Amino acid sequence: MILQTVRFIRLFIGLGLLIMAGSPLYAQSVTDVYEARVLIEDSDEGSPKQDLQRALTQILIKLTGNHKIFDTKPALKQVTDGSNYVEHYQYDTIDDQDYLIATFSAPSLSELLQRHGLKIWSSNRPDFIAWILIEADGKQEILNSEMQQEVIHILTRQAKQRGLPVLLPLMDFEDHRMLKISDVIEGNKVALLQATERYGAGAILVGQVIKTFENQWQSKWRVLSHHEDEKIWETTYPSLEQSLTAGIDEAVDIIALKGNYITVAETSPDENVPDKNETQENSETTFELQVVNVLSLNDYSQVSSYLHKLDVITSLQMKDMSEGKVTFSVRAQGGREALVNALSLGDLLTPSLEDSQSLVYQFMPN
Numbered sequence: 445m446i447l448q449t450v451r452f453i454r455l456f457i458g459l460g461l462l463i464m465a466g467s468p469l470y471a472q473s474v475t476d477v478y479e480a481r482v483l484i485e486d487s488d489e490g491s492p493k494q495d496l497q498r499a500l501t502q503i504l505i506k507l508t509g510n511h512k513i514f515d516t517k518p519a520l521k522q523v524t525d526g527s528n529y530v531e532h533y534q535y536d537t538i539d540d541q542d543y544l545i546a547t548f549s550a551p552s553l554s555e556l557l558q559r560h561g562l563k564i565w566s567s568n569r570p571d572f573i574a575w576i577l578i579e580a581d582g583k584q585e586i587l588n589s590e591m592q593q594e595v596i597h598i599l600t601r602q603a604k605q606r607g608l609p610v611l612l613p614l615m616d617f618e619d620h621r622m623l624k625i626s627d628v629i630e631g632n633k634v635a636l637l638q639a640t641e642r643y644g645a646g647a648i649l650v651g652q653v654i655k656t657f658e659n660q661w662q663s664k665w666r667v668l669s670h671h672e673d674e675k676i677w678e679t680t681y682p683s684l685e686q687s688l689t690a691g692i693d694e695a696v697d698i699i700a701l702k703g704n705y706i707t708v709a710e711t712s713p714d715e716n717v718p719d720k721n722e723t724q725e726n727s728e729t730t731f732e733l734q735v736v737n738v739l740s741l742n743d744y745s746q747v748s749s750y751l752h753k754l755d756v757i758t759s760l761q762m763k764d765m766s767e768g769k770v771t772f773s774v775r776a777q778g779g780r781e782a783l784v785n786a787l788s789l790g791d792l793l794t795p796s797l798e799d800s801q802s803l804v805y806q807f808m809p810n
Contacts, residue, residue, distance in 0.1 A: 474567045474607050477506060478550055481605070484535070484542040495544040496526030496533065503548050506607040507557065509565040509700025511693040517560050529553055563705035565607070568755040570646030570699065570789040573611040574599065575636060576688075577628045580655035584625055588615035595684065602689045606696040611643055618642065628652060631666050633674065646790045649695045653687055661687040667698045669791070702788055705778075729779040732763070733772045736796055737807045744770060746792065747807055756786045 480499035484490070504520065505511050514521050526546070533546035557564060576587040578595075587595065589612045596612065603610035613619050622639040626632075629652055640648055650666040661684050667675045675698050681687040735747050747770065751760055759775035776783045780803060787793050793805040 474569050474609070477567050477607055478503065478548045478553070480506075480544075480546050480548070482544040482546070484544060492533075492544075493525070493527065496530055496546060497524050499533070499544060499546040500524075500526035500529060500548070502605055503546075503553065504557075506605065507553060507564050508562055509607075509703055510697055511606070512697070513562075517562065520560060523556065529556065565700050565703050565705055566755060566786070567607075568753070568786060568789070569608055569703065571611060571644055572603070572608050572647045572649065572695075572699070573613065573640055573643050573645035574649040574651065574692075575613060575623070575628055575639070576649070576651040576653060576691075577625060578653050578684075580684075586613065586615055586619075586623075586625065586628065588613050590615070595688070598685050598688050599692065602692045603696070606692065608696050608699065610649075610692070611645055613639070613643070631668075631674070631676075633668055636668055647695075647699045649691065651691050653684065653691075655684075663687050663691060665691050665694065667695050703785065705782075705785070730759070730773060730775045731780055731803065733774045733783070734769055734802060734804045735772070735793060735807055736769045736804065738765070738770045739768050743807055743809060746809065750790070750792050754783070754786045756782045 480502040482495055482499045482502065484495065500523070501514075504523075505513055510516060526548075529548050529552045531547045531549050533544060536543055536545055554564060574587065576599075578585055578587055585591065587599070589596065599612075600610060619639060623635055627635040627639075628650060631650060636648060636650060646669070648668040650668060651663055653661055653663045655661055659682070661681050663679045663681075665677055665679070677694060679687060679690050679694075681690060733751075738744050738747055744765075748760075748762075751757060751772065751774075756776050756778060757774060758777055759773075761773045762770060763773050764771040774783065776786075783803070784795075787805065792808060794808050796804040796806040
């Protein structure tokens with residue numbers, strides 16, 4: 445068994461740790477979590493202080509993954525001076541529109557949220573695709589990257605503000621072959637999941653947005669994943685922009701609920717802050733992760749590459765491999781629970797019933 449493992453390692457090193465071409469990505473690291481972009485609709489009104497306050501509001505929603513955070517934590521409404529947390533900001537014109545672009549201090553905001561007993565949604569977030577059917581003026585069309593840019597801009601702008609950039613389908617021959625309009629209307633989970641496989645998305649938003657005779661926009665939304673029950677809700681708004689914005693907001697909230705959070709200690713202003721060394725020791729632990737159904741070098745390449753991309757993992761070493769099972773020694777910020785949360789964002793590894801007492805996952809190649 446040792447000789448087999450050595451040969452496997454030599455072969456893998458000889459290939460230069462290549463990531464197999466065409467392997468789907470199940471999560472991505474969002475790099476602009478602390479950057480806000482605020483549209484300035486009237487430059488004659490407002491002030492830098494007010495603009496920074498709006499930017500801070502946007503950032504706190506992006507960091508916590510909850511667009512109702514100010515209702516959940518009313519005390520945050522009193523935090524209005526964005527200049528206390530901003531690192532730098534500037535005004536810029538993009539596509540004939542004026543924006544305030546501000547970058548905030550990660551340590552300052554982490555301390556602020558910790559004081560209010562809140563956690564920060566990790567920058568390692570799932571790829572997110574939207575299958576949205578728009579019905580208006582007697583036409584039905586699934587929103588795609590080639591449709592009217594104004595609608596696309598509304599959708600992508602809101603998703604970016606929430607820190608979960610959205611993918612849109614190509615709606616080419618392959619998509620039309622895999623998915624029918626009726627599948628979107630009926631929420632055909634099997635067809636939607638199959639159509640999504642080529643995009644490698646870990647989260648799916650399905651929407652049916654209908655313009656009524658009263659010029660209202662009625663919507664039915666679903667969030668789907670392989671291993672979770674679907675979440676369904678309905679809305680009515682006077683404009684398409686409001687409908688799409690609300691749909692994205694609610695979907696991101698749902699996805700963030702099961703997301704990986706990186707702030708370990710939760711304290712309130714009246715609680716004592718734990719000793720720094722004690723917090724670090726408790727929040728980052730080493731344990732074993734077993735992955736079964738790893739039957740080839742290609743399988744191992746995908747599993748190893750995927751695990752290395754999880755920002756919650758600070759150390760990863762292969763300890764043993766035999767009979768389709770690979771054992772890793774893992775060190776993770778936040779321990780086993782944080783890793784379980786991170787793995788739940790994707791579908792490459794699924795929890796195994798083989799040993800409920802151990803951290804065992806099954807590799808599920810597409």
